[in-house]
Amino acid sequence: ELPEINGDFYELHLRLSEEDRAVQLKVREFMEKEIKPLVNNYWLHDDFPHEIIPKFAELNLCGVTYKGYGCPGKSFLMEGIIAMEMARIDSSIATFFGVQSGLAMGSIYMCGSEEQKQEWLPKMQQMQVIGAFGLTEPEVGSGAAGGLTVTAKRTAGGWVLNGQKKWIGNAPFADVTIIWARDTDDGQVKGFLVRKGTPGFNVEKIKGKMALRIVQNGLITLTDCVVEKKDRLQNANSFKDTARVLQMTRAGVAWMAVGCARGAYENALDYTRKRKQFGKPIASFQLIQNHLVEMLSNLTAMQSLVFRLSELQDQGLLRDEHASLAKVFCSLRTRDIVSKAREVMGGNGILLEYDVARFVADAEAIYSYEGTKEINSLIVGRAITGFSAFV
Numbered sequence: 001e002l003p004e005i006n007g008d009f010y011e012l013h014l015r016l017s018e019e020d021r022a023v024q025l026k027v028r029e030f031m032e033k034e035i036k037p038l039v040n041n042y043w044l045h046d047d048f049p050h051e052i053i054p055k056f057a058e059l060n061l062c063g064v065t066y067k068g069y070g071c072p073g074k075s076f077l078m079e080g081i082i083a084m085e086m087a088r089i090d091s092s093i094a095t096f097f098g099v100q101s102g103l104a105m106g107s108i109y110m111c112g113s114e115e116q117k118q119e120w121l122p123k124m125q126q127m128q129v130i131g132a133f134g135l136t137e138p139e140v141g142s143g144a145a146g147g148l149t150v151t152a153k154r155t156a157g158g159w160v161l162n163g164q165k166k167w168i169g170n171a172p173f174a175d176v177t178i179i180w181a182r183d184t185d186d187g188q189v190k191g192f193l194v195r196k197g198t199p200g201f202n203v204e205k206i207k208g209k210m211a212l213r214i215v216q217n218g219l220i221t222l223t224d225c226v227v228e229k230k231d232r233l234q235n236a237n238s239f240k241d242t243a244r245v246l247q248m249t250r251a252g253v254a255w256m257a258v259g260c261a262r263g264a265y266e267n268a269l270d271y272t273r274k275r276k277q278f279g280k281p282i283a284s285f286q287l288i289q290n291h292l293v294e295m296l297s298n299l300t301a302m303q304s305l306v307f308r309l310s311e312l313q314d315q316g317l318l319r320d321e322h323a324s325l326a327k328v329f330c331s332l333r334t335r336d337i338v339s340k341a342r343e344v345m346g347g348n349g350i351l352l353e354y355d356v357a358r359f360v361a362d363a364e365a366i367y368s369y370e371g372t373k374e375i376n377s378l379i380v381g382r383a384i385t386g387f388s389a390f391v
């Protein structure tokens, strides 16, 4: 009898509390039963399965680490496990969730006033309101810290926003988008809650992506878009506040990369045990086993790393460079693991119906978003040398 397929080779799940383990299994079941059968078709058609949102909401997973406002105040480890389990089946769904629960709700939780948190977070926790996070611009990606060009001009009643945002996940259907813009008075970056349908707020869906095709990304054009005074994120006063949100979500992206790698490895192992050539399962060949073991070694190292990352986060010890190191290491190794998974599956490795092709493509986006390899490496480089090579 063949051993069970298990990407958690060092049994890290034994370190989870009973509650965390129960959540892990609940998310796994949901992803396998409700999401897996849908994803290849939606991916192919560059579309989002809106019908899953009510079932998703029932899982009660949004804003799992926040305290109050309908959120349960659980650990970052639990949040990481959730991201990994989602990405193990599909990274687009994990990204949709990460934008809602991490970037959008996180901006409000970390930078909103009490009234803003009361107004938005309970509804977002229930997924009655879907959020987006607009930082990147057509001409400003890695250099967002000093380079944002979208402007926010103070008026008597509020603010007027002008400019463009690119790549904004969930934006084509979001009810509220956080727009990060430069205050024309003091030059600092401020955050704004822009409601769907606001005049001067136009979203065009970005078409033709070769990765994370289920995630709907938008090109947003702001043309004299008026935002009321009460909709400025009251505690976002400079890019440092934006960066606090990014530090938290970057740790989640490292977990997501682990999930993507784990899904690819488990698929590949399963395939190689079933596929026969020369009259034998290809998994019995030494060279195939070598690929599988290399994949598993990296996957095991990645999992150990993100477990520790979440412990640091839960102890309030997480620094930018910790999150960056994990994001770089995990997304780089994931690229390698998905590519090996594809390789051991031969021609079928490029067919969508075998799943791994989607993992290969999606790993490319995970590699670049929430800080590219270069930028996250430079954040670590600055921390260990004391010299900034990029600002």
Ligand code: FAD
Residues within 6 Å of the ligand: 099, 133, 134, 135, 136, 140, 141, 142, 143, 166, 167, 168, 169, 170, 211, 212, 215, 217, 365, 368, 369, 370, 371, 372, 373, 374, 375, 389, 390
């Ligand atoms: P650039 O900044 O133009 O970089 C191009 C290359 O130059 C990279 O390799 C980069 O590492 C390198 N480079 C740049 N500066 C340096 C330097 N100083 N030293 C060395 N190398 C350097 N943004 C949002 O705001 N909200 C979202 O919801 C969102 N979702 C996304 C979803 C997807 C699928 C993708 C692909 C992107 C998303 N983004 C989002 C944007 C994402 O965060 C940016 O793509 C990312 O920050 C990189 O910016 P860029 O693409 O403009 O690349």
